[in-house]
Amino acid sequence: QSVLTQPPSASGTPGQRVTISCSGSSSNIGSNAVNxxxxxxxxxxxxxxxxxxxxxxxxxxxxxxxxxGTSASLGISGLQSEDExxxxxAAWDDSLNGVVFGGGTKLTVL
Amino acid sequence: xxxxxxxGPGLVKxxxxxxxxxxxxxxxxxxxxxxxxxxxxxPGKGLEWIGSIYYSGTTYYNPSLKSRVTISVDTSKNQFxxxxxxxxxxxxxxxxxxxxxxxxxCYAFYNYYMDVWGRGTTVTVSx
Numbered sequence: 001q002s003v004l005t006q007p008p009s010a011s012g013t014p015g016q017r018v019t020i021s022c023s024g025s026s027s028n029i030g031s032n033a034v035n036x037x038x039x040x041x042x043x044x045x046x047x048x049x050x051x052x053x054x055x056x057x058x059x060x061x062x063x064x065x066x067x068x069g070t071s072a073s074l075g076i077s078g079l080q081s082e083d084e085x086x087x088x089x090a091a092w093d094d095s096l097n098g099v100v101f102g103g104g105t106k107l108t109v110l
Numbered sequence: 111x112x113x114x115x116x117x118g119p120g121l122v123k124x125x126x127x128x129x130x131x132x133x134x135x136x137x138x139x140x141x142x143x144x145x146x147x148x149x150x151x152x153p154g155k156g157l158e159w160i161g162s163i164y165y166s167g168t169t170y171y172n173p174s175l176k177s178r179v180t181i182s183v184d185t186s187k188n189q190f191x192x193x194x195x196x197x198x199x200x201x202x203x204x205x206x207x208x209x210x211x212x213x214x215x216c217y218a219f220y221n222y223y224m225d226v227w228g229r230g231t232t233v234t235v236s237x
Binding site: 035044 | 158171
């Protein structure tokens with residue numbers, strides 16, 4: 001059972017916009033920044049969004065992040081086949097005193 | 111270009127100690143400004159943070175693993191290492207090393223994020 005809760009799966013068709021949620025609490029998302037990672041099949045995770053809504057250099061602006069309260073969301077617009085991957089949210093938890101991850105969401109592009 | 115490479119035995123016996131090393135190229139660990147960490151992923155499962163270290167030796171560990179984990183740094187070799195003791199089959203996983211960076215309020219580890227990852231190395235615990 002992960003501290004941060006993500007839906008196990010999500011899907012969309014090419015060109016569509018999808019949103020992946022990450023639900024937490026006041027001790028993690030509510031008080032610390034959320035980061036998102038993309039893991040393509042058989043590869044290492046890659047930083048997608050940091051500090052709630054910032055994109056590293058090279059990440060397309062189709063990817064966006066938001067953090068309303070104790071939940072966070074990753075938005076992907078103009079969905080492409082290469083976006084098919086697992087997506088993980090992560091944050092520091094003040095109560096556990098450590099980094100916690102969501103269980104991951106497998107995105108399928110139909 | 112920064113690169114991280116994990117290395118170590120792919121097979122460890124139950125009750126023994128798992129030892130892995132991450133070699134950093136393209137930057138010096140001792141230049142500061144970054145933490146260096148370990149994350150693992152059991153087969154078919156999600157990511158779990160193990161712990162992280164600063165070049166000065168300051169460490170942060172996952173509380174659920176803290177009693178079995180030691181992370182150390184060797185700045186002369188530009189490497190950092192993981193030791194996990196008393197392993198069981200539950201420790202079978204792909205182990206990743208990663209760099210932690212931050213943009214603001216870098217005085218606190220909780221503001222860091224993992225911006226560069228190694229490819230990972232598979233460790234199986236079995237007799």
